Amino acid sequence: DGGITQSPKYLFRKEGQNVTLSCEQNLNHDAMYWYRQDPGQGLRLIYYSQIVNDFQKGDIAEGYSVSREKKESFPLTVTSAQKNPTAFYLCASRVRGRETQYFGPGTRLLVL
Amino acid sequence: GENVEQHPSTLSVQEGDSAVIKCTYSDSASNYFPWYKQELGKRPQLIIDIRSNVGEKKDQRIAVTLNKTAKHFSLHITETQPEDSAVYFCAAPGRGSGGGADGLTFGKGTHLIIQP
Numbered sequence: 531d532g533g534i535t536q537s538p539k540y541l542f543r544k545e546g547q548n549v550t551l552s553c554e555q556n557l558n559h560d561a562m563y564w565y566r567q568d569p570g571q572g573l574r575l576i577y578y579s580q581i582v583n584d585f586q587k588g589d590i591a592e593g594y595s596v597s598r599e600k601k602e603s604f605p606l607t608v609t610s611a612q613k614n615p616t617a618f619y620l621c622a623s624r625v626r627g628r629e630t631q632y633f634g635p636g637t638r639l640l641v642l
Numbered sequence: 643g644e645n646v647e648q649h650p651s652t653l654s655v656q657e658g659d660s661a662v663i664k665c666t667y668s669d670s671a672s673n674y675f676p677w678y679k680q681e682l683g684k685r686p687q688l689i690i691d692i693r694s695n696v697g698e699k700k701d702q703r704i705a706v707t708l709n710k711t712a713k714h715f716s717l718h719i720t721e722t723q724p725e726d727s728a729v730y731f732c733a734a735p736g737r738g739s740g741g742g743a744d745g746l747t748f749g750k751g752t753h754l755i756i757q758p
Contacts, residue, residue: 572748629674633685
């Protein structure tokens, strides 16, 4: 999982602002995922993508958007429609045909 | 979709004793069950996983058991050490994907505390 990077480590959002979290992997993994982690809630799936130019909504997609223009990149935008964005955001990836998901180091989003 | 329940939420054991964390799942099509360890402020790290074609898997002090009929699986840590202190998460494939291609559904986590 050292080949998955997320930036920034901390991000501050003002009310009404859209912010974008970066996720990059150099593992040649096909599928990429975004999870949100709140205290005591475990991880919840926001969006996922199994191939370039295709992505699917997860369990809590409202207020978020993604793109997958390159195999190695899967950025997540937290829009102003997301009313409670404060959380730890984790990106993960996996090789097609293998189940194991590897996580990036995460981005902690805070609201000013 | 999949529903994963994890117990207990907090577990405190004496160093050297064993720890057991249990999870149940709802989707009978699920066939892959990973366990992740997460230290404070860090990313989750896979520690062991099991597929539905086996009932038990061991890796040194860690083992996982699976009962497909009852839809539950458990993590066993023997001879616990201070560095085992962390939050542990179980997971199962979400959204009926069987092997997790469409993402994982996680339990809420167990905070394991190893008392010296």
